[in-house]
Amino acid sequence: MSLLIVGSIALDSIKTPFGEKKDILGGSGVYASVAASFFSRTALIGPVGSDFPPEHIEFLRSRAIDISALHKIDAPTFRWGGYYEYDMNQAHTLDTQLNALAKFDPKIPDSLKETPYLFLANLDPELQLKVISQMKRPRFLAADTMNFWIESKRDALHEVIKKVDFMLMNDSEIRQFMETPNIPLAAQRLIKLGCKGVIVKKGEHGALLFTKEEHFSAPSYPQDVLKDPTGAGDSFAGGLMGYLAKTNDISGENIRKGVIIGSVMASFNVEDFSLDRIKRLKHNEIMRRFEEFRHFSRFEPLPVEHFA
Amino acid sequence: MSLLIVGSIALDSIKTPFGEKKDILGGSGVYASVAASFFSRTALIGPVGSDFPPEHIEFLRSRAIDISALHKIDAPTFRWGGYYEYDMNQAHTLDTQLNALAKFDPKIPDSLKETPYLFLANLDPELQLKVISQMKRPRFLAADTMNFWIESKRDALHEVIKKVDFMLMNDSEIRQFMETPNIPLAAQRLIKLGCKGVIVKKGEHGALLFTKEEHFSAPSYPQDVLKDPTGAGDSFAGGLMGYLAKTNDISGENIRKGVIIGSVMASFNVEDFSLDRIKRLKHNEIMRRFEEFRHFSRFEPLPVEHFA
Numbered sequence: 158m159s160l161l162i163v164g165s166i167a168l169d170s171i172k173t174p175f176g177e178k179k180d181i182l183g184g185s186g187v188y189a190s191v192a193a194s195f196f197s198r199t200a201l202i203g204p205v206g207s208d209f210p211p212e213h214i215e216f217l218r219s220r221a222i223d224i225s226a227l228h229k230i231d232a233p234t235f236r237w238g239g240y241y242e243y244d245m246n247q248a249h250t251l252d253t254q255l256n257a258l259a260k261f262d263p264k265i266p267d268s269l270k271e272t273p274y275l276f277l278a279n280l281d282p283e284l285q286l287k288v289i290s291q292m293k294r295p296r297f298l299a300a301d302t303m304n305f306w307i308e309s310k311r312d313a314l315h316e317v318i319k320k321v322d323f324m325l326m327n328d329s330e331i332r333q334f335m336e337t338p339n340i341p342l343a344a345q346r347l348i349k350l351g352c353k354g355v356i357v358k359k360g361e362h363g364a365l366l367f368t369k370e371e372h373f374s375a376p377s378y379p380q381d382v383l384k385d386p387t388g389a390g391d392s393f394a395g396g397l398m399g400y401l402a403k404t405n406d407i408s409g410e411n412i413r414k415g416v417i418i419g420s421v422m423a424s425f426n427v428e429d430f431s432l433d434r435i436k437r438l439k440h441n442e443i444m445r446r447f448e449e450f451r452h453f454s455r456f457e458p459l460p461v462e463h464f465a
Numbered sequence: 466m467s468l469l470i471v472g473s474i475a476l477d478s479i480k481t482p483f484g485e486k487k488d489i490l491g492g493s494g495v496y497a498s499v500a501a502s503f504f505s506r507t508a509l510i511g512p513v514g515s516d517f518p519p520e521h522i523e524f525l526r527s528r529a530i531d532i533s534a535l536h537k538i539d540a541p542t543f544r545w546g547g548y549y550e551y552d553m554n555q556a557h558t559l560d561t562q563l564n565a566l567a568k569f570d571p572k573i574p575d576s577l578k579e580t581p582y583l584f585l586a587n588l589d590p591e592l593q594l595k596v597i598s599q600m601k602r603p604r605f606l607a608a609d610t611m612n613f614w615i616e617s618k619r620d621a622l623h624e625v626i627k628k629v630d631f632m633l634m635n636d637s638e639i640r641q642f643m644e645t646p647n648i649p650l651a652a653q654r655l656i657k658l659g660c661k662g663v664i665v666k667k668g669e670h671g672a673l674l675f676t677k678e679e680h681f682s683a684p685s686y687p688q689d690v691l692k693d694p695t696g697a698g699d700s701f702a703g704g705l706m707g708y709l710a711k712t713n714d715i716s717g718e719n720i721r722k723g724v725i726i727g728s729v730m731a732s733f734n735v736e737d738f739s740l741d742r743i744k745r746l747k748h749n750e751i752m753r754r755f756e757e758f759r760h761f762s763r764f765e766p767l768p769v770e771h772f773a
Contacts, residue, residue, distance in 0.1 A: 244646035338552035340669070341687035361648070362670040363682070372761045374671070376682035379649035413764040447767050453680045454762055456721040459755050 158223060159197045160402035161269050161295075162190045162395065163288050164278025165235055165258055166203040166227070170251075171430065172240040175384040181431040182213050183237065185278035185301065188388035191432055192395030192422040193276075194220040195443065197402035200269055202226045202288075204261035206234030216436070226266050230257040245386045246360050265291040274402035277321070278391055279303050282313035289320050297407050299323040299356075301394055307334045319351035322407075325394050327358045340365065341372075356397070356416060358390050358423075364416055371409050375416045376454035378424040378446075385430045389423040392435065396422030421446045466531060467505045468710035469577050469603075470498045470703065471596050472586025473543055473566055474511040474535070478559075479738065480548040483692040489739040490521050491545065493586035493609065496696035499740055500703030500730040501584075502528040503751065505710035508577055510534045510596075512569035514542030524744070534574050538565035553694045554668050573599040582710035585629070586699055587611050590621035597628050605715050607631040607664075609702055615642045627659035630715075633702050635666045648673065649680075664705070664724060666698050666731075674724055679717050683724045684762035686732040686754075693738045697731040700743065704730030729754045 164186025170179045186203035193199040200223035205214075207230070217224050238252035263284055271293045277285040277300035285300055300321045306314055307330060314334075318324055324347060328340060335343035344355045344367035354368035361380060366373035397412075397419035404411055421443055428434040472494025478487045494511035501507040508531035513522075515538070525532050546560035571592055579601045585593040585608035593608055608629045614622055615638060622642075626632055632655060636648060643651035652663045652675035662676035669688060674681035705720075705727035712719055729751055736742040 246646075338554075339689065339691060341689050345689075359670065362667065362685075365685070365687070367687070372687050373764070374684035374687075374762050375764075376684065376762070377670075377673070379673070379675070379680050379682075381647065381649050381653075383647060410765060414767060417764055418767075444767065451764070451766060453682050454684070454764075456681070456683075456725055456759070457718060458759060459722060459726075459752065 158200045158269060158272050159405070160193055160199045160274040160276065160398055161202065161265075161272040162186055162193060162199060162276045162278055162398070163202045163263055163285075164189055164280055164391070166205050166209065167235045167237050168209075169387060169431070170236070170238040171385055171387055173245060173385050174241070174243050176430065178430050180236070182216070183388060183431060184235065185280065185391045187217070188391030188426070188432065189276060189278045189395035189398070190217070190222050191220055191435055192392040192426070193399030193402070194222050195422070195438070195440065196396070196399030196418070197274070199223065199399060199402075200226060200272065202228065202263055202265065202269075204228045204230045204235065204257040206230060206232055206257035209234045226269060228261060228263070230260050232257045232260055239387075241386065245383060248387070263288050263291075273297070273405070274398055275299075276394060276398040277301065277317070278394065282306050282310050282317045285317050286313060286320070289317075297322050297401060299325060299394070299398060301325040301390065302330065304330050304333060315350060318347065322353045324352050324355045325358065325390070326355065327360070327390060328362075331355065331357055341367065358393055360386070360389065364393070364420055366412065366416055368409070373413050373416060375420050376450060378420060378450065379453070380424060380427065382428045384428060386427045388432070389426045392426035393419035393423040417447060417450050418443070420450065466508045466577060466580050467713070468501055468507045468582040468584065468706055469510065469573075469580040470494055470501060470507060470584045470586055470706070471510045471571055471593075472497055472588055472699070474513050474517065475543045475545050476517075477695060477739070478544070478546040479693055479695055481553060481693050482549070482551050484738065486738050488544070490524070491696060491739060492543065493588065493699045495525070496699030496734070496740065497584060497586045497703035497706070498525070498530050499528055499743055500700040500734070501707030501710070502530050503730070503746070503748065504704070504707030504726070505582070507531065507707060507710075508534060508580065510536065510571055510573065510577075512536045512538045512543065512565040514538060514540055514565035517542045534577060536569060536571070538568050540565045540568055547695075549694060553691060556695070571596050571599075581605070581713070582706055583607075584702060584706040585609065585625070586702065590614050590618050590625045593625050594621060594628070597625075605630050605709060607633060607702070607706060609633040609698065610638065612638050612641060623658060626655065630661045632660050632663045633666065633698070634663065635668065635698060636670075639663065639665055649675065666701055668694070668697065672701070672724055672728055674720065676717070681721045681724060683728050684758060686728060686758065687761070688732060688735060690736045692736060694735045696740070697734045700734035701727035701731040725755060725758050726751075728758065
């Protein structure tokens with residue numbers, strides 16, 4: 158196995174201006190592992206409730222995701238209910254039923270403890286720390302989080318940041334966490350807490366990569382089809398991590414490409430509800446959209462004589 | 466003369482978390498023409514009040530800007546007062562005294578009527594139309610606007626859009642004007658109104674260029690020094706237009722470079738109050754920052770074998 162992803166498994170009920178769906182497949186671990194499965198051999202660990210539909214298990218298996226270490230929990234599956242207004246940058250939570258997620262206590266089987274790439278999808282940072290403590294230090298370790306943990310588990314989150322290579326956060330989260338509206342400043346403060354770098358996901362505005370020395374600004378995609386943004390950040394992370402695990406190259410140059418791959422996966426993710434677009438997605442579509450990202454962010458150097 | 470800019474001339478009173486300044490040099494025409502003057506021979510037309518400090522006239526002259534057609538008006542100079550909160554994306558207006566601007570009735574002298582590049586900086590669209598009607602059709606014509614005109618002079622703004630090559634708007638303005646939060650969709654709707662293309666200025670998130678066929682996403686700059694965002698959009702436009710006029714090349718490829726030049730000028734503009742940073746700016750700093758923009762937006766193609 159080259160990539161292990163630990164995250165939530167959910168049934169979401171979602172309303173957007175383009176429709177309303179009940180109990181559809183979701184969860185940070187599911188979105189991330191399915192996106193990663195386009196690139197690398199991926200294992201998923203997360204809490205499956207007793208009512209989790211077998212067809213979703215079949216789907217994960219069809220993506221060649223190793224689900225042998227899923228935690229089957231005697232409780233209903235974690236449920237999230239929310240809606241998006243016409244401006245879909247902001248999710249509004251209506252309902253959270255932790256159910257199986259509240260009983261999730263991640264145990265990493267020996268067979269997965271030496272997995273070289275580890276992604277801790279959005280989850281209680283105390284559980285993220287439990288996962289890290291069971292693993293041989295991976296070659297590359299990244300973690301995601303959310304505003305709820307920033308507010309309620311700040312100390313544990315600080316510990317996670319000390320232990321990972323890269324943190325993934327969205328723009329509002331890093332602003333809130335580092336208490337400044339200036340993203341470059343927030344990123345440098347976060348890096349001072351102990352990680353090597355941070356990737357700031359800005360939704361429609363693209364993504365930013367910061368390390369102590371380097372900066373990369375990934376372009377936004379001109380998204381004309383946008384039905385449901387749920388899971389976009391998780392698909393981004395899964396694409397990035399799957400690509401890095403596949404290429405086994407964590408140079409700055411290759412992480413940039415991984416950020417674009419993540420952006421590509423997120424741009425497909427939002428074109429339909431749940432993982433419906435990703436289920437229909439083909440490798441050549443990924444390649445083509447990567448080339449589109451190159452095309453619409455490319456510009457030539459400036460001839461010196463223009464400034465004579 | 467290769468570029469004519471028509472816009473406002475103002476004395477601004479501004480408060481940001483980094484200081485407070487009273488009656489400092491500002492105005493859409495001033496910011497745009499000063500930025501443009503780094504690249505091309507630029508003329509500025511705008512309304513100068515009777516109390517406009519001679520030192521500002523001297524400064525414009527020192528930038529080799531042709532100010533022979535400024536309109537001297539027997540009224541105090543236009544004044545704008547506003548403040549920015551800690552998140553400086555949003556300007557809050559405290560006070561607007563139109564003064565000389567209310568009496569501005571642009572007359573283009575014969576010597577400037579055949580200027581090949583024309584930029585209509587933010588101004589009443591009825592005045593923008595008056596300027597256009599006096600000119601021989603320029604080789605390249607772009608116009609800026611603001612939410613105030615979107616709300617109060619929608620019909621005149623529609624007329625302007627029919628007559629220009631490119632519209633420049635910021636993201637909230639184009640969303641408001643085209644009544645959709647989706648920027649790519651808003652851009653296509655705007656183009657259907659009759660212009661060739663639109664450039665959407667997104668402040669800290671960079672800029673987007675749309676034509677019917679093409680899209681370009683200019684990266685954001687990791688702005689760690691940010692004292693006063695006033696005039697950033699005007700400096701952007703001035704840099705873009707000055708660069709296009711200098712190179713006299715309006716190919717898609719060159720407009721992309723112009724958008725980056727505009728982004729470079731805006732990124733310097735916000736580093737200090739008024740035009741203070743621009744006053745100290747050197748050509749080699751512009752070149753260096755352009756190269757930075759290239760460096761932090763660059764990524765390599767994807768080797769095909771990764772998807773085998």
